[in-house]
Each structure stands twice: as C-alpha cells, then as structure tokens.
Amino acid sequence: MSTAGAVAARAHRVQQAAERGAVRALFALPERAKRLLAGAPVVIDGQTLDVSTQLLLRVQRLSRKPGAETFPIPQGRVVLAEQSELLGEAFAMGAISDTEAGGVPVRVYVPRELLDAAARPTLVFIHGGGFIYGDRHSTHDSVCRFLADRAGVQVISVDYRLAPEAPFPAAFEDSLAVYRAVLGDPEQWRVDADRMAVGGDSAGGNLSAALALAAAREGLPLAFQLLIYPVTDSFGESASRQLFGRGFFLTHEFMDLAIDAYVPDHALRPDPRVHLLGAEIPDGVAPALVVTAGFDPLRDEGEAYARRLVEAGVDVELRRETGLIHGFLNWLGAPCAARDAVGVMAEQLSAALKR
Structure with missing residues (x-):
C-alpha cells in the first residue's frame, strides 16, 4: 500500500471509531434527552417507534449517508459491514x-x-x-x-x-x-x-x-x-x-x-x-x-x-x-x-x- 493509501486507511479507521463512539453516546443519553433530539413520537399502524431507534434514523438522515444498496455490490458489502460494526x-x-x-x-x-x-x-x-x-x-x-x-x-x-x-x-x-x-x-x-x-x-x-x-x-x-x-x-x-x-x-x-x-x-x-x-x-x-x-x-x-x-x-x-x-x-x-x-x-x- 502506498503512503497516501496508508494515511487514507488510517483516517478512515479513525472516522469509524469516532462514529461508533458517537452512536454509543447517543444510546446512553437519558430518555428525555433522546426524545428531544429525536422529535415527536412516530406512530404508524398503532405502534410507536422506539425512541433510540428514531434518534438513530434521524442521525442517518442528517448525515446523508447512502444505503448499501445505492453502491455497486462489492462496495455495498463494505458499507454494510461498517454499518454493522457501529453497534457491534x-x-x-x-x-x-x-x-x-x-x-x-x-x-x-x-x-x-x-x-x-x-x-x-x-x-x-x-x-x-x-x-x-x-x-x-x-x-x-x-x-x-x-x-x-x-x-x-x-x-x-x-x-x-x-x-x-x-x-x-x-x-x-x-x-x-x-x-x-x-x-x-x-x-x-x-x-x-x-x-x-x-x-x-x-x-x-x-x-x-x-x-x-x-x-x-x-x-x-x-x-x-x-x-x-x-x-x-x-x-x-x-x-x-x-x-x-x-x-x-x-x-x-x-x-x-x-x-x-x-x-x-x-x-x-x-x-x-x-x-x-x-x-x-x-x-x-x-x-x-x-x-x-x-x-x-x-x-x-x-x-x-x-x-x-x-x-x-x-x-x-x-x-x-x-x-x-x-x-x-x-x-x-x-x-x-x-x-x-x-x-x-x-x-x-x-x-x-x-x-
């Protein structure tokens, strides 16, 4: 791997670690704080979306991170693996x-x-x-x-x-x-x-x-x-x-x-x-x-x-x-x-x- 490639890979690992830490920090917030950040409850088909789940979905939307299915399949496999590791x-x-x-x-x-x-x-x-x-x-x-x-x-x-x-x-x-x-x-x-x-x-x-x-x-x-x-x-x-x-x-x-x-x-x-x-x-x-x-x-x-x-x-x-x-x-x-x-x-x- 070239020097530039090694630097980019290291930067990506640091970014992934920061994202994992941020997601865990969100999940650790008090319920009232999560509700304030997540917004009004989402109720569909008589069910209320879990507030931690709603907050995570909102963060994903705000970060504008595309889903794995929007990439060519080999790249999408990497994306989904990284998504899985966020809360692993x-x-x-x-x-x-x-x-x-x-x-x-x-x-x-x-x-x-x-x-x-x-x-x-x-x-x-x-x-x-x-x-x-x-x-x-x-x-x-x-x-x-x-x-x-x-x-x-x-x-x-x-x-x-x-x-x-x-x-x-x-x-x-x-x-x-x-x-x-x-x-x-x-x-x-x-x-x-x-x-x-x-x-x-x-x-x-x-x-x-x-x-x-x-x-x-x-x-x-x-x-x-x-x-x-x-x-x-x-x-x-x-x-x-x-x-x-x-x-x-x-x-x-x-x-x-x-x-x-x-x-x-x-x-x-x-x-x-x-x-x-x-x-x-x-x-x-x-x-x-x-x-x-x-x-x-x-x-x-x-x-x-x-x-x-x-x-x-x-x-x-x-x-x-x-x-x-x-x-x-x-x-x-x-x-x-x-x-x-x-x-x-x-x-x-x-x-x-x-x-």
Missing part, C-alpha cells in the same frame, strides 16, 4: 476457529463453559444481508458471540456463497451441506444431535426456515428454529412492505436488489425453498421462535409464515418487537431495547436446547 461488540469467547463443513467456510464459537464438553448444544447460524451481503467475519461476528455467550451454546456460523455471483439455490445448498456435515460427524464437531438448532436473520431466516423444512423431510434431527424477521415471500405484496419500505432502514430498493440478484430467473421465484409462503409443511418440523419488528417491511410475511406453521401443527411462538426496525439484531454494543430483545431470544434458545 467483541464479546469474549472461550474459543473461536475458522474451518470448513461440507466444503463451506464456517466459524465456530465456543463459550468458556462448553470448552471441555464432548457434546455441545449447537446453533447453526445463517446470516442475513439480502443473500448478497454479509459474512462470518464482519456483519454477524458480534451476533454469534452474543448468542453463544448468553445462550450457553456452541454456534457454527455459515459463510454461504453470495449472489449474484452464486444465485439461488447456492445459499440454500451451502447451508444444508453444513448442517448435514455437522450431523454426519458429531464427534468431530462435538455436537449433541438431540440439541441442535438452526437460526438466522432476514435472508438467513429464509435459509434457516427452508433448512428446517428439509430436515423434517429427510428425518434429520432438529430441536429448534430461530427465525428473526425472515424473508418468506418472493413477491413482496404485503401491507408492511408498503408501510415501511421508506425511512426505516430496509428499503424497497434493497429488497428489489436482493431478489433480483438471488433469483434472477423469475420462473424460479415460486420455488418453495425461497418462497416459503408457498411451501408444503411436512410432519415433524422443529418448534420455532419467529421474531418480527413492528416497523419492518418484512413484518407481515414473517408473521404469515408463523401462522402457516401453526396451521400445520408446528409449535410456534411469535413475538413482534413493536418499536424496532429491520436490522436490530446487530445493535448489541450499547444498552437499548434491541439488545434486550436479542437477550430474550438467547434465553429462549438456551431453554429450547437445554431441556
């Missing part, structure tokens, strides 16, 4: 290792309490990012650390191939390949096959739900699925997409880019591995916790999928975090309603895998 946190782990499972890169997180365990309760985590962004290193490292620590489970984070370089069904096939590989060699992976879960957010919620259906069809053991504001509708016609597709982080442009990149062939969009609302629900599907956000364009389709599971006889708990927006899973670096919500998810994951 490097929670301590007993061990972290990068390896492969079924030919797919994975990162394994082991909390201290499980270092000596021969058979660990395990979450196979599948990250979000519209099928085109995200990885095990930057966007969801903090999430996996938090869930491993708070739930007391081993987490295996899947680094599936991204679109548009690898369109549907590549991400689904990679996720299923990891799950099969881990179950196929429980001693190597030190997993308890009776205490396995799959989970993810947004696109990762889609892939997790599809994997859970495949596991039921194949007779693979699966104790629990954690679906966090999952994408379940390839056609995007819900009311919440219309209500919240502007001004609440996840935009129409992002969602359009995601489906066009992941499933460019329109004839494949009804495929039940991506359009989950059209999937047949087989017998034996694992119990699910489905979490949606009140101000998320994906809210209605996530809740519609939860209802489909219930109608098929699946044990489902549906929780709507009414004041939050898409992406709140990554807000773990400061006390806030989002981190509290993820803490509850971790508690329920722990309870499901430690019965």
